[in-house]
Amino acid sequence: MGRFLIACSALLLWIGLGCQQSGSGSSLARPGTDVGRVALVDASGQRSSLADYRGRVVLIDIWATWCPPCRRSLPELAQLQRGSGPEAAVLAISVDEKGWEAVRPFLAERPELGLRAHLPADRKALEALGSIRGIPTSFVLDRQGRVRSSWVGYQEGRAARELAEALRTPAG
Numbered sequence: 025m026g027r028f029l030i031a032c033s034a035l036l037l038w039i040g041l042g043c044q045q046s047g048s049g050s051s052l053a054r055p056g057t058d059v060g061r062v063a064l065v066d067a068s069g070q071r072s073s074l075a076d077y078r079g080r081v082v083l084i085d086i087w088a089t090w091c092p093p094c095r096r097s098l099p100e101l102a103q104l105q106r107g108s109g110p111e112a113a114v115l116a117i118s119v120d121e122k123g124w125e126a127v128r129p130f131l132a133e134r135p136e137l138g139l140r141a142h143l144p145a146d147r148k149a150l151e152a153l154g155s156i157r158g159i160p161t162s163f164v165l166d167r168q169g170r171v172r173s174s175w176v177g178y179q180e181g182r183a184a185r186e187l188a189e190a191l192r193t194p195a196g
Contacts, residue, residue, distance in 0.1 A: 051155035052174045053163070059152040060169040063145035064117060067124065071145055074169055081112045081172075081190040082165040083183055086156055088120045089130040094160045097178040102139040104184060111191055116141045117150070119159065162186075167195045 053059055060075030074082065085101050087094035098116070105114040118141050120126040127141050144150050153163060158176045164186045166172045172190050175182065 051157060052161065052176075053152060053154040053171045055171050055173065057152070057154075057171045058169055059163075059165065059171060062152050063149040064115070064142040065145045066140070066142050067128070072142075074165065077113050077115075077165070078169045079167055079195075080110075081167060081187065082163075082169075083108075083112065083114045083187045084153075084163040084165065085114075085116050085183065086119055086150070086153075086159055086161040087116060088118060088159055089126050090120070091159050093178040097160050097183070098134075098137055098139055100180070100183060102137045104187060105140060106138065112187060114187075118143055119150075119156075164190050166190060166193070 060073060060078065062074040063071060064073065065071050074084075083104060085097065087097065087101075089095075101114060101116055105116070108114045116139055118127045120143075123143050127143070131137065131139055131141060150156065153161075153171075153174075160178055161174065161176050162183055163174045164172045173186055
């Protein structure tokens, strides 16, 4: 019985975290916040930071393999990655506890996605983005590496709209 209650509690927490649908999340980094110090690592082990993307508009999606709304958002995210061009970057950052041990097989089972993923470089790597309390959580950064917008939950087409709007904004 105890295991059942623990499992039910975990499921409710998971649903609460993974199924938030909208909102700006008051604990997320505010518009105008420079988040260049956020450090990432790609599948080959190459480290980078968001500062490396200055000069480009950046869409960040924080996700996990076990999150149903995240899974629904990944085809759209992968399509945005493929079509991002030189003016934009689309970063899919997994927060799976098992890191690449969870992400590599997940992506290998879905080769049609063609998604390029990143992980936080360490436990404190995402702190500049604020307190992420639900996933997926998305951010759009301006060309100076500052938060332009953020939202929690998957809303079909929103990432594409936000990215396009940020790209229309003149640099400077």
